Each structure stands twice: as structure tokens, then as C-alpha cells.
Amino acid sequence: MIEIENVRKSFGSLEVLKGIDLTVQKGEVVTIIGGSGSGKSTLLTCINGLEPIDSGRILVDGTEVHAKGTDLNKLRRKIGIVFQQFNAFPHLTVLENVTLAQRKVLKRSRAEAEAEAVKQLNHVGLGDKLKVYPGRLSGGQQQRMAIARALAMSPDYMLFDEVTSALDPQLVGEVLDTLRMLAGEGMTMICVTHEMKFAREVSDRVAFFHKGVMAEIAPPEQLFGNPKDTELQKFLSATH
Amino acid sequence: MFNYTFQWKQALARLPQMLDGAIVTMQIAILSMAIGILLAVVLTMFRLSGNRALSAIAKTWVEIARNTPALFQIYMAHFGLGSFGIHLSPFASILLGITFNNAGYLTENFRGALKAIPDTQTRAGRSLGFGAAGAFRYIVLPQMLRISFLPMTNQMVWAILMTSLGVTVGMNSDLYGVTQDLNALTFRTFELFAVAAVIFYLITKVITLGARLVASRLFRY
Numbered sequence: 377m378i379e380i381e382n383v384r385k386s387f388g389s390l391e392v393l394k395g396i397d398l399t400v401q402k403g404e405v406v407t408i409i410g411g412s413g414s415g416k417s418t419l420l421t422c423i424n425g426l427e428p429i430d431s432g433r434i435l436v437d438g439t440e441v442h443a444k445g446t447d448l449n450k451l452r453r454k455i456g457i458v459f460q461q462f463n464a465f466p467h468l469t470v471l472e473n474v475t476l477a478q479r480k481v482l483k484r485s486r487a488e489a490e491a492e493a494v495k496q497l498n499h500v501g502l503g504d505k506l507k508v509y510p511g512r513l514s515g516g517q518q519q520r521m522a523i524a525r526a527l528a529m530s531p532d533y534m535l536f537d538e539v540t541s542a543l544d545p546q547l548v549g550e551v552l553d554t555l556r557m558l559a560g561e562g563m564t565m566i567c568v569t570h571e572m573k574f575a576r577e578v579s580d581r582v583a584f585f586h587k588g589v590m591a592e593i594a595p596p597e598q599l600f601g602n603p604k605d606t607e608l609q610k611f612l613s614a615t616h
Numbered sequence: 617m618f619n620y621t622f623q624w625k626q627a628l629a630r631l632p633q634m635l636d637g638a639i640v641t642m643q644i645a646i647l648s649m650a651i652g653i654l655l656a657v658v659l660t661m662f663r664l665s666g667n668r669a670l671s672a673i674a675k676t677w678v679e680i681a682r683n684t685p686a687l688f689q690i691y692m693a694h695f696g697l698g699s700f701g702i703h704l705s706p707f708a709s710i711l712l713g714i715t716f717n718n719a720g721y722l723t724e725n726f727r728g729a730l731k732a733i734p735d736t737q738t739r740a741g742r743s744l745g746f747g748a749a750g751a752f753r754y755i756v757l758p759q760m761l762r763i764s765f766l767p768m769t770n771q772m773v774w775a776i777l778m779t780s781l782g783v784t785v786g787m788n789s790d791l792y793g794v795t796q797d798l799n800a801l802t803f804r805t806f807e808l809f810a811v812a813a814v815i816f817y818l819i820t821k822v823i824t825l826g827a828r829l830v831a832s833r834l835f836r837y
Binding site: 424426449450452453455456457459461463465466467476477480481482509510511522525526529 | 734736737739740741742743744745746747750754755758759762835836837
């Protein structure tokens with residue numbers, strides 16, 4: 377379970393998170409929508425401790441992420457994150473991209489790591505690209521590789537930060553299909569996205585962020601069908 | 617117009633001695649590069665550490681290495697340290713001087729290379745559970761070394777050429793030192809140094825071509 381309690385976060389004088397409360401249950405898929413600068417992505421990087429917070433707290437399975445004694449490297453093993461920029465490691469083949477952290481962080485043997493990598497790469501449809509360097513992959517393929525790389529660490533939670541935003545339109549579908557599949561398999565996921573159709577389909581709940589505040593959160597049919605927040609109404613009519 | 621009879625035989629007869637010298641020259645260059653690269657990696661980490669004292673050490677090193685003559689650096693290693701009672705052999709002095717110079721230049725090269733690697737690479741590594749050191753070692757460092765591979769080759773060529781400064785601190789077993797001594801014996805100045813120059817040229821050529829070959833093997837992406 378991920379518990380976010382009254383989290384505040386500023387960059388300089390700009391407050392990007394103004395007291396966020398959100399609890400995500402195991403197996404739940406929560407998507408976060410909202411305009412740029414609404415704090416959506418920042419929240420994700422706070423959850424895995426890449427960004428410090430100013431106040432409040434975030435608990436992952438009861439462990440307080442930003443507490444002093446927390447071993448973040450250990451905590452991050454159970455939280456996979458995939459970014460807008462695919463962040464493929466260009467000097468490693470697809471297979472090596474997916475085995476590196478398994479071997480060095482989880483200390484899995486090469487055989488074990490490769491078996492897991494092959495499984496995950498097959499899962500995302502890249503089973504035939506093992507020996508290829510990321511430079512030869514399309515954006516969509518690189519992004520799917522990044523997803524496989526995160527999944528190979530056997531995380532309990534997956535965070536997706538606008539994973540389709542940097543893709544050519546014709547490549548968005550293949551990545552969203554991968555996310556749909558994961559959601560279908562019961563992975564606990566928080567997805568920041570601009571894909572409204574996708575949010576509507578896969579989410580258990582959808583949260584709308586506006587200027588650092590979670591203005592509304594509801595099951596998709598309710599949030600899209602009967603939005604209460606006026607900013608959300610504006611946002612939805614602008615994106616439709 | 618000029619009254620000089622070339623006596624190439626004289627010079628070529630000394631070729632075996634000169635080639636022995638060339639081996640010493642290569643030893644100095646290779647050692648100074650190997651140690652220089654290691655030091656440069658350490659200095660680069662000093663710079664990145666965020667620790668003021670460490671990054672000041674790195675900065676000072678780079679400033680001196682890049683902005684003073686290599687000859688000065690070698691003099692300091694030999695006569696400078698000698699003033700404090702630390703007497704290094706000519707071999708050790710030239711090795712120290714060139715290593716110091718290599719480390720400084722390479723640190724600066726590494727800095728440029730690091731700028732070309734997006735921060736998001738480290739971020740991606742950290743989010744996979746790597747610590748700062750692990751992310752640097754497995755993700756940043758290999759990319760940094762690849763980007764700076766050609767500048768490193770240049771520095772290696774410089775290291776070869778800088779060994780000639782060893783004669784100023786009494787070095788006489790390297791290519792330049794041997795040639796100098798042979799010149800004192802035979803006075804076939806032009807011939808001997810011309811042969812030495814050709815050997816220098818061939819060594820550096822082999823290094824550049826070899827580096828290209830290694831690069832094509834090592835960096836397939």
C-alpha cells in the first residue's frame with residue numbers, strides 16, 4: 377500500500393505540491409491527469425524518494441520514504457518507475473539493459489537474470505531484440521524495454537511518468553497496450569498520463585491535479601462522466 | 617650550397633639501441649596513461665562529490681596541469697621535489713611529470729564527456745536501486761570513457777612525445793635520451809634525430825590506428 381499524507385513540496389518559491397493526500401491499495405490502478413506544472417510528475421519522483429519533500433509523509437508498505445534511516449536503494453527495488461524519456465542505457469544491449477540492475481543490485485546470477493530478462497522482454501514483445509543496442513530501437517520499443525527493465529526487478533509497485541508523451545503518435549498504442557496488459561495482471565500502478573481514453577479504460581480511480589492540489593479523485597466513469605470540479609470540467613472540455 | 621655528407625649507415629647501425637629506447641618511451645607513456653586515467657577518474661569523482669575540499673583539489677590539479685608547460689611539471693617532479701629532499705630517478709620524475717599532466721587533461725576531457733551524458737541516466741540507475749557509486753560505475757563511467765576515447769588517444773600521443781622532455785632531467789634510456797647520447801658520440805646529428813623522428817612518428821601512428829581498431833571492437837553501439 378502507498379500512503380501519501382499531506383505532502384508538500386516546493387522548488388524554490390514555487391510550491392508544486394500543496395498538501396496531497398492519496399492512498400493506493402495493492403492491485404489498484406490510479407491514473408493522475410492534469411495540466412503541465414500541476415505537480416503530477418513531481419509526486420511520482422517523491423514516492424520513490426528521487427525528490428525530497430518539505431512536509432507530510434509518504435509510506436510504502438509502512439516504510440516512511442523520506443525518514444532519515446530509510447534505505448532508499450532498497451526501497452526503490454520494490455517501486456519500478458518508467459519515465460517520459462526512456463532512459464535506455466545506450467552502451468548496453470537490450471538484454472544487458474534488463475539484466476544489469478538484477479545482477480548488480482539484486483545479486484542475481486547471470487543465468488537467473490537473463491532468464492528473467494528474456495521473460496520480461498517477451499512479455500513486452502521485444503523477445504527478438506535481445507542483442508540489439510537501444511540506438512537501433514524505435515522510441516516505442518525503447519520505452520517497452522524500459523518497462524521490461526523495471527519489471528525484471530520484480531517490483532510491487534509501478535510508477536509511469538507520462539510514458540507516451542515523448543513518442544510519435546503511431547507508437548503510443550504499443551506502449552499503452554503494454555500498460556493495459558500489466559493492469560490486467562493485477563500490478564499496482566500509478567500512471568501520470570495525458571491519454572484520457574487510456575485513463576478511462578484501465579483505472580480504478582482517476583485523480584485530477586491542478587496547481588499542486590488534487591482537485592478531484594473518483595472512479596473513471598464518475599470523474600469523466602460527471603466532473604464536479606470546475607477546473608476539471610475546463611480541462612476535460614479542452615482535451616476532448 | 618651546403619657541405620654535408622649524409623651518413624645514414626652510421627645512424628642505422630645504432631637502430632637497435634634506438635629501438636630499445638623506443639620501448640622505454642612506450643613504457644613511460646603506457647604507465648603514465650594507465651595511472652593518469654585512474655587518477656582522472658578519481659579526480660572526476662572528487663569534482664562530482666560536492667565536497668568543497670575534494671573538488672578544490674581536482675580543480676587546482678587541472679588548472680596547473682593544463683596551464684603550465686609540461687617541462688615545468690617534469691622539472692618540479694625532479695628538481696622541485698629534490699629541493700625538499702625527495703630525490704626521484706630520472707625515470708620516476710618523467711613518469712610522475714607526464715602522469716600529472718595526463719591526469720589533468722583527462723579530467724577535463726571527462727568533464728566534457730560527462731556533460732554529454734544526460735542526468736536522467738543517473739536518475740534511471742538510481743530508480744533501479746543503484747547507489748550513487750553504482751550508478752556512476754555501471755552507467756555513467758562506461759559512457760564517459762567511450763565519449764572520451766578519442767581525446768584519450770590524443771593524450772596518449774602527447775605522452776609519447778612528452779617523453780622527449782626526459783633528457784632535461786637526465787633521462788638517457790628512452791628514445792630521445794638514447795639518440796642524444798648517440799649524437800654526442802657520433803655527431804651524426806641530422807641522421808640520428810631524423811631516424812628518431814621517424815620512430816616517434818611510427819609509434820604514434822600505430823597508437824592512433826590501434827585505438828581506432830580497439831574502438832570499433834569495444835564500442836558497438
